[in-house]
Amino acid sequence: MSIDFLPDKPIYQQLIDRIMGDILRGTLSTGQKLPSVREYAVEAGVNANTMQRVYKELEQMEITETRRGQGSFVTENEEKILALRNEMKEQLVTTFLQNVASFGFTTDEIVKCLQERGDEA
Template structure:
């Protein structure tokens, strides 16, 4: 999980985002135990306090739960994962539309571009 961090956003939020994306992609499954705070800090190359803050934020979001003496686990709540997926989808689409508008593209041009891209991906996967 050791990747470069962006200066534009707090590190703990970047790690929250990475973990959320792993959950959405089913790389982390419901009831799966996350690494200990110290272990995750070593993996990410950050201070354990940063990971503690990360886990606290994930718990506040209802994505993970901490069981005293056992560790931190991905919640089994399917609704929370679905809501997370929709939230991430909305953020990605919002950024995409903003970038395309800044390039001067119309809604029709954006849709055409997306359709062309999806068609290209479909053709490549059949090769």
């Protein structure tokens, strides 16, 4: 099952975002073992070196940890996951507000639209 990647963002970053999204949604839980680099590379349809970079970046961010001879695991540090969740939320809101402002929408217009859409969810 290959992933459709966006052309305007590096593939490794899209894979990092995907794994972080899986963690934040609970699809991957704290302490859960990740597929091997090769398994994930085949699943994603990318080179194993790309996947190795993804795992290295996640470990540097302290989102995952490597256990010698066992593989990579999602961190068990729930405070780190909560901090990641809050950081991602802030980034998304900031980007959203910058886009809204660039088109000249007022806060009232956006709040009304969000409230209407919230009823649909």
